[in-house]
Amino acid sequence: MSVLARHNVRVCGDTNGQPIVFAHGFGCDQNMWRHVAPRFEDTFKVVLFDHIGAGGSDVAAYDPDRYTSLTAYADDVLELCRALHLENVVFVGHSVSAMIGVLAAVAEPARFAKLVLVGPSPRYIDDDGYTGGFGEDDITELLESLESNYLGWSSAMAPVIMGNSDRPELGEELTESFCRTDPAVARQFARVTFLSDNRADLHRVEVPTLVLQCTNDAIAPVAVGEYVTNAMPKAQLVLLEATGHCPNLSAPDQTANAIAAFVR
């Protein structure tokens, strides 16, 4: 299976335009961008994809021995860029994909023109002199929460969810599949996401970066957004008057406007 099929890649907008790649975070899939991405189709080549294990990706391609760190996800992003011959890329990463973008930009700086990090956190767990917002116990609790919720995920439903790789429009069928994935994959992705520490990678990013931070984000507090901005050589911070961790859903106008002001 090609990398494009594996990642359920969708390309739209101006195919000759500058590429803008939207990457979803832990939990759901590329549909997280459905209110934001279309705003860039006028002049950009808009690229959407699902991380392996999420949404319409090929779950069979999920290798637990490979996806043990965010580097594997960053490698996927680079492979995808190469397959689509994307240069001068604007990468917009939400949540954990912000750090995936950081790792990709460190690995191949020449490929990226700009980074937009929405609700980034280089380290979720509190550390000596650093406030990530969570303790190790909290992550254990999250894993339990995943376990409880995935009891509702049965193998009988799996074919419906996994087979649904082509979904141009969100409809009723989404109700059963959005934010649902194989529990074993979700568990490991949660562990990799919330136990990672990418603070040391931030200062290595030479690409101009926009940090988008919600004023009241339960997962990535403002202090973390400030930490990221200060640690990156070419970063600027924009605060969004939005509550929660998903401004791409709860405040799509503000989010799209802030991204547009930075990339257009």
Next chain:
Amino acid sequence: MTEPRATIGVSSDDALDAFYGALLDDDPTALYEKAPCGYLSTLPDGTIVKANETFLTITGYDRRDLVGKRTFAELLTAGGRIYHETHYAPMLQMQGSARAIALDIVRSDGTRLPVLVNAVLERDAADNPVIVRAAIFDATDRREYERELVRAKERAEASDQRATALARTLQRTLIPPTAPSIPGLDVAAAYRPAGDGDEVGGDFYDVFQVADDDWVVVIGDVSGKGVEAAVVTALARHTIRAAAVNEQRPSQILSTLNTVLLRSDTDKFCTVALIRLRNRDGAWTVLASNAGHPAPVLIRSSGVASPVGTPGSLLGILTVPSLTDTHYELARGDKLILYTDGVTEARGPDGFFGEDGLLGALEAGPNTSSELASALLAEVLAFEAGRPRDDIAIVSVILPT
């Protein structure tokens, strides 16, 4: 009064009074406040705007501490908050509803209340989100059952792994631990259990010495699979070894095995091909008997392959089995192949591998036993796309030129 009584199904005036009384008492306010689940209304950003009495009772909060002051996410455990932000809130915003979401609310006294949440997001005419209505069910007991389920599943998986490990260990005892060898002959074997190798099969083979220049090569197949088949297989292998010490003729060894099987507490039967190889001054003679087993194939140095021996009865069924001995000599360059029906009955898209497939593979086969056995096994496996339905055992004996 006859008509409504009939309609609502009550038969006396007292019952009718009680019915109307309850109808009046359970007005929409009471229905909301004392519902058998907690109700919570929040703004799209999560700020609590309304909570019913049931919610306050099960969580221990005072209405004044919640309304306008706290968000729903703030009432959750930290892990639950992450789940809320990464799954529940996106689902609600994308789909307009979320069903049976398992979360833990931290009560006012710090204890935890496992809950299941159903929620809907209401939008105005311009599609702007206005309010979230959530029904919250105490799921303490249910969560405990679920944990039991998870534990049971983990136990089942662990037990599966142990069973597989046991099967593989047991399987290894059915064939010789080291590659067979007979001085003056080129001997090799190939063996592959059925499927993924997590089941114990009934195929076995053995090569052992009885006296100076006197050897036995045996191959067999016990009916069925699993532990009972493995036990009978082990019994067969050891009985043959013991019997071969006193009995000279292969048919007598097999007859002894027949008696042992009939006396043993099993309804399993087996097929065996047994050959006795004797070396007299460099000339090798074969004395062979066959109990319901596919006949060994002799490939003369000319390249012609043909089955050898006289068919006999299965073992473990008849009190007096029909078994005969066949005598022949091995010439230099001759190859003798013993195999189980996993070879000939291998099934591919175009039918069985069959005796023709076997003879074809052997006539064109390599000249050393280890190459011959592994090439034949590889060919059969390829025929079955790598996943054999039955065990496959092959023993090759060549008198080098």
